[in-house]
Amino acid sequence: MWAFINKLRSPKWFYAISERLLPWFWVAAAALILVGSVWGLAFAPADYQQGNSFRIIYVHVPAAFLAQSIFVSMAVCGLVYMVWKIKVADMVAAMVAPLGAAMTFISLFSGAVWGVPTWGTWWMWDARLTSMLILFFLYLGVIALRGAFASRDSASRAASVLAMVGVINIPIIKYSVDWWYTLHQPATFTVTGRVGMPMEMWAPLLIMVLGFYSFFIAVTLMRTRSEILRRESNKRWVRELAGERH
Amino acid sequence: MSKADSSVQRDAAHPAAVGEPGGGLAVAVWATLKRDLTLMLRRRGEVLNPLVFFALVITLFPIGISPDPELLATIAPGLLWVAALLAALLSLDSLFRGDYDDGSLEQLLLAPQPLAMLGLAKVAVHWLLTGLPLALMAPVLGIMLALPAGSYLILAISLALGSASLSLIGAIGAALTVGLSRGGVLLSLLVLPLYIPVLIFGAGAVQAAILGDGAAAHLAILGALLALALMLAPWAIAASLRISING
Amino acid sequence: MPESVLTLRLQARGLACERDDRWLFEELDLDIRGGEIVRVEGPNGSGKTTLLKILSGQLTDYHGELFWNERPMRQARQAFLENLLYLGHAPGVKAALTPLENLAWYQALAGEVSHEAPRLAALESVGLAGFEDVPAGQLSAGQQRRVALARLELTPRPLWVLDEPFTAIDREGVAALEERLVIHARSGGCVLVTTHHELKASQELRRVRLGSGGPDVKG
Numbered sequence: 001m002w003a004f005i006n007k008l009r010s011p012k013w014f015y016a017i018s019e020r021l022l023p024w025f026w027v028a029a030a031a032l033i034l035v036g037s038v039w040g041l042a043f044a045p046a047d048y049q050q051g052n053s054f055r056i057i058y059v060h061v062p063a064a065f066l067a068q069s070i071f072v073s074m075a076v077c078g079l080v081y082m083v084w085k086i087k088v089a090d091m092v093a094a095m096v097a098p099l100g101a102a103m104t105f106i107s108l109f110s111g112a113v114w115g116v117p118t119w120g121t122w123w124m125w126d127a128r129l130t131s132m133l134i135l136f137f138l139y140l141g142v143i144a145l146r147g148a149f150a151s152r153d154s155a156s157r158a159a160s161v162l163a164m165v166g167v168i169n170i171p172i173i174k175y176s177v178d179w180w181y182t183l184h185q186p187a188t189f190t191v192t193g194r195v196g197m198p199m200e201m202w203a204p205l206l207i208m209v210l211g212f213y214s215f216f217i218a219v220t221l222m223r224t225r226s227e228i229l230r231r232e233s234n235k236r237w238v239r240e241l242a243g244e245r246h
Numbered sequence: 247m248s249k250a251d252s253s254v255q256r257d258a259a260h261p262a263a264v265g266e267p268g269g270g271l272a273v274a275v276w277a278t279l280k281r282d283l284t285l286m287l288r289r290r291g292e293v294l295n296p297l298v299f300f301a302l303v304i305t306l307f308p309i310g311i312s313p314d315p316e317l318l319a320t321i322a323p324g325l326l327w328v329a330a331l332l333a334a335l336l337s338l339d340s341l342f343r344g345d346y347d348d349g350s351l352e353q354l355l356l357a358p359q360p361l362a363m364l365g366l367a368k369v370a371v372h373w374l375l376t377g378l379p380l381a382l383m384a385p386v387l388g389i390m391l392a393l394p395a396g397s398y399l400i401l402a403i404s405l406a407l408g409s410a411s412l413s414l415i416g417a418i419g420a421a422l423t424v425g426l427s428r429g430g431v432l433l434s435l436l437v438l439p440l441y442i443p444v445l446i447f448g449a450g451a452v453q454a455a456i457l458g459d460g461a462a463a464h465l466a467i468l469g470a471l472l473a474l475a476l477m478l479a480p481w482a483i484a485a486s487l488r489i490s491i492n493g
Numbered sequence: 494m495p496e497s498v499l500t501l502r503l504q505a506r507g508l509a510c511e512r513d514d515r516w517l518f519e520e521l522d523l524d525i526r527g528g529e530i531v532r533v534e535g536p537n538g539s540g541k542t543t544l545l546k547i548l549s550g551q552l553t554d555y556h557g558e559l560f561w562n563e564r565p566m567r568q569a570r571q572a573f574l575e576n577l578l579y580l581g582h583a584p585g586v587k588a589a590l591t592p593l594e595n596l597a598w599y600q601a602l603a604g605e606v607s608h609e610a611p612r613l614a615a616l617e618s619v620g621l622a623g624f625e626d627v628p629a630g631q632l633s634a635g636q637q638r639r640v641a642l643a644r645l646e647l648t649p650r651p652l653w654v655l656d657e658p659f660t661a662i663d664r665e666g667v668a669a670l671e672e673r674l675v676i677h678a679r680s681g682g683c684v685l686v687t688t689h690h691e692l693k694a695s696q697e698l699r700r701v702r703l704g705s706g707g708p709d710v711k712g
Contacts, residue, residue, distance in 0.1 A: 008450055011268075064282055082485075097252050137435070137438070137439040138439050138440075139440065140435065141432075141435050141436040144432055144435055145422060145432065145436060148423070148426050148429070148432055149425075149426065150252055151492070151512065151513055152480075152513045153492075153554065154425070154489055154490070154492055158422050158486065158489050159491040160491075161418075161422065161482060161489065162422060162436060162483055164482075164676055165418055165482055167438070168478065169439075169440050169443070171473070172441055172443045172474075173439070173440075175443075176443035176447065177442070177446070177448045179446070180446045180450070183292070183450065222548060231514065232516065246365065247671055259652070269606075270603075270604020271604070273601045273602075273604055273605070273606055274601050274602050276596050276601070277597065277600075277601030277607070278598070278601075278602075281590070281597075281598045284590065284594065285587060285589050285590065288590075289589065327593075333543070337568070344587075346586060347583070348583055348584070348585060348586060348588070349581050349582065349583025349584055349585035349586075350585045350586075350587065352551065352579065352581045352583075352585065353581075353585045353599070353602065355551055356549065356551065356574060356577065356579050356604070357548065357574070357602040357603070358574035358575040358603070358604065359602065359604065364602075373569075400671070401683065437683075470498070478615045480622060488551075488553075491551060492551075492552055492554070
């Protein structure tokens with residue numbers, strides 16, 4: 001355990017190991033997303049109530065899953081950075097924040113598009129959409145706070161604290177919004193998570209979710225690698241690396 | 247030179263100058279409470295501004311929407327809560343800013359007392375002079391919005407309880423942004439999403455009182471949120487202040 | 494009193510500070526004991542204030558080790574803070590409060606029960622007799638600085654960390670403060686100071702130089 005943490009301290013080690021992992025995640029992401037979307041869009045049966053419009057689930061749900069997981073991973077990275085002062089953790093946190101915001105936006109946008117055939121309107125104050133919208137604001141807050149500091153070290157710490165405060169609040173926000181929703185709009189039509197979705201429908205969904213996660217990991221590794229080079233550009237190993245390639 | 251001589255003698259006694267830690271904390275917290283209260287009461291305008299803002303915002307709604315008492319009565323709980331929440335947010339930016347600008351914050355950090363407790367004292371003053379007056383004033387504005395009878399007491403209680411959580415959560419944002427020259431707008435962006443659970447249960451309590459459902463459950467949840475905020479927020483505030491002091 | 498001289502020791506081993514990928518200083522070894530005035534010198538931006546902030550326990554983001562009375566700083570922090578008096582760039586004086594009220598807060602922060610007599614004496618010693626009840630905002634910058642300096646008399650602390658304490662002080666004030674630092678050192682205390690003002694050479698004075706060429710400690 002300690003050996004692993006000590007290895008993580010070295011951005012160089014992360015750079016080397018991620019180089020080997022990166023192709024696998026790209027391949028997995030491409031394959032899973034391809035299989036999942038072809039299966040989901042072309043072969044999965046249409047929904048008996050919503051027809052083909054339900055197929056937007058194959059984008060909406062994976063994006064929503066990812067949006068929440070990315071916030072948690074950002075807070076975990078923040079904790080690791082604050083406790084063990086591991087710089088790579090902060091770089092990962094900085095790199096995943098815009099990705100998380102983008103995923104939140106995709107899930108909001110796909111939710112709105114889905115709303116047109118199901119509710120007849122672009123926006124409903126549905127519990128899930130509302131929680132997603134709040135999550136989007138939380139992401140914007142973390143990104144804005146990181147950008148507001150002149151010193152990068154202070155920015156990293158402030159963003160870490162805010163991410164941790166946010167992650168404690170997310171379940172509270174989620175439950176209170178769910179409660180608020182049932183109070184104001186009792187038992188309308190819920191679009192996702194119904195029990196008894198047939199296997200032909202949820203299997204491609206699972207594949208899409210895995211594909212989105214692989215994509216997320218691949219993009220994060222790639223972006224973190226370039227961030228390592230940027231932040232460590234005055235270190236000898238980076239200079240040597242640059243020398244080799246030119 | 248006689249002064250300097252006497253202080254030399256006091257210097258000689260310095261190992262004994264350190265008081266016992268337990269009593270010291272109470273003394274320091276009490277003095278911080280007293281100091282912040284004195285400061286705010288010397289600048290009464292700053293205490294009154296959020297209250298005037300609250301009244302003004304509430305005035306805007308009948309003008310902007312409709313003076314129809316029935317319509318106003320249905321939206322009154324939410325309006326009162328949202329307006330009070332924004333008013334409490336208004337004074338948050340100055341919570342640590344004065345101390346940051348004049349160097350007192352460094353001294354607060356270096357006091358041989360837990361920073362979390364000293365920060366809590368400052369938050370308590372913020373609530374005493376912002377949240378509590380807003381809660382007491384809300385019923386008057388409730389009359390103007392034709393808030394149905396029977397919910398006035400619950401409105402005041404829910405605001406008093408809820409605004410304490412708001413002060414605590416808001417202070418984390420204030421501590422994070424105190425080192426930034428233009429932290430005010432950013433502060434609202436950071437803090438407002440975190441205010442949503444308090445808003446839901448606060449406005450919900452008033453709503454429930456109007457419907458005659460009994461607001462005890464809502465108030466209990468507001469109390470639970472406050473307990474959680476009291477446990478966790480002081481540490482986050484202390485950590486944030488330590489970050490901000492290094493710009 | 495001899496014990497206090499013996500127990501007062503602040504050490505730094507291999508101290509280095511990196512801010513945003515820039516090394517302000519590296520491999521700095523310090524051993525500061527009671528009876529010394531240590532002047533931290535260096536050009537603007539060489540990290541003087543940062544060093545004082547690290548040595549006063551405000552900044553925990555450093556490489557290397559700090560020891561207070563031979564104990565690692567992490568364990569000795571409480572005892573260290575109880576012995577420390579830090580005056581930063583900003584005086585830490587509230588404009589809306591009177592000098593007496595300002596000092597009352599500092600007295601309480603140190604955990605001492607409030608007594609007016611030492612506060613009055615401290616204000617008198619910095620030449621603010623007669624200004625005790627004037628809101629500090631109406632005092633000049635130099636007088637506000639003196640309110641902060643009154644804390645040196647108010648709360649007896651052996652370790653003084655002073656960042657530019659001579660700012661805005663008039664010539665007589667500078668001379669008196671300089672003398673006060675020497676007296677503090679002679680009575681077993683320890684002073685860490687940055688200043689652009691040239692201190693009079695005395696046997697207590699020691700210099701630590703920070704600069705682009707790395708730190709350079711002179712005896």
